[in-house]
Amino acid sequence: MSHKAHKSHAFGVDIGGSGIKGGIVHLETGLLKGKRIRLPTPQPSTPQVVAETVAKIVESAGWDGPVGITLPSVITEGTVRTAANIDPSWIGVHAVDLFSGVLDGREVTVLNDADAAGLAEDKFGAAKDHAGVVLLLTFGTGIGSALIYRGTLVPNTEFGHMEVGGVEAEHRAASSVKDRDNLTYEQWAVEVSRVLEQFEKLLWPEVIVAGGGVSREAEQWVPLLTNATPVVAATLHNTAGIVGAAMAVRDHLKP
Numbered sequence: 266m267s268h269k270a271h272k273s274h275a276f277g278v279d280i281g282g283s284g285i286k287g288g289i290v291h292l293e294t295g296l297l298k299g300k301r302i303r304l305p306t307p308q309p310s311t312p313q314v315v316a317e318t319v320a321k322i323v324e325s326a327g328w329d330g331p332v333g334i335t336l337p338s339v340i341t342e343g344t345v346r347t348a349a350n351i352d353p354s355w356i357g358v359h360a361v362d363l364f365s366g367v368l369d370g371r372e373v374t375v376l377n378d379a380d381a382a383g384l385a386e387d388k389f390g391a392a393k394d395h396a397g398v399v400l401l402l403t404f405g406t407g408i409g410s411a412l413i414y415r416g417t418l419v420p421n422t423e424f425g426h427m428e429v430g431g432v433e434a435e436h437r438a439a440s441s442v443k444d445r446d447n448l449t450y451e452q453w454a455v456e457v458s459r460v461l462e463q464f465e466k467l468l469w470p471e472v473i474v475a476g477g478g479v480s481r482e483a484e485q486w487v488p489l490l491t492n493a494t495p496v497v498a499a500t501l502h503n504t505a506g507i508v509g510a511a512m513a514v515r516d517h518l519k520p
């Protein structure tokens with residue numbers, strides 16, 4: 266089966282610590298065409314083997330058009346700058362050249378994972394009815410952030426690394442901290458609120474979108490938050506990164 270590149274669709278790939286997920290995205294609706302394909306992230310997750318896994322996913326969908334790809338990293342001019350939760354050998358790699366090399370030289374965009382999720386939630390998900398500044402935060406191993414105003418992303422914000430009370434926000438309030446320290450939702454919500462209070466003081470978003478796996482249980486902790494800005498749960502769940510990556514390559518974003 267071959268899916269010839271078509272303007273209304275693009276392919277998105279979301280690279281995470283345990284899985285690499287991809288699919289063909291219908292850009293008008295933000296829905297996947299066909300199934301979401303997932304392969305385990307190779308361990309160690311070094312650049313070449315990860316790139317080959319991405320190519321396998323794209324090939325297995327029979328897709329021959331542009332591909333947008335996320336990494337949990339800061340990306341500037343196509344180059345990986347940070348590797349907070351992936352193999353450190355990514356730092357300094359020109360990710361656009363690497364991926365386009367295993368994908369027959371086709372157009373590739375590489376962007377930060379939270380930035381991609383933010384684009385998707387802003388357009389199709391939890392923030393679609395908000396015209397003001399949207400701050401998306403993904404709570405997982407770390408805290409990822411995306412800052413968007415009227416569809417335009419400010420790429421590579423790294424608010425998860427901001428110090429709050431002398432501790433990096435993600436070391437205080439990522440969902441991995443909740444798991445590690447066996448915190449109740451009540452205890453964890455205190456830490457999350459503290460982080461959100463700091464962010465909102467500096468950014469004044471209209472809405473904060475809470476993403477990441479723990480957003481599936483949002484009703485258990487979002488009502489416990491005490492910060493001022495409304496917090497809404499992400500709605501696209503495991504497709505947000507894929508959809509945002511596809512949007513980014515459609516728009517020729519070059520973070």
Ligand code: BGC
Binds near residue numbers: 406407
């Ligand atoms: C990284 C971000 C990433 C986030 C979520 C953080 O530790 O610095 O770039 O978006 O984790 O994966």
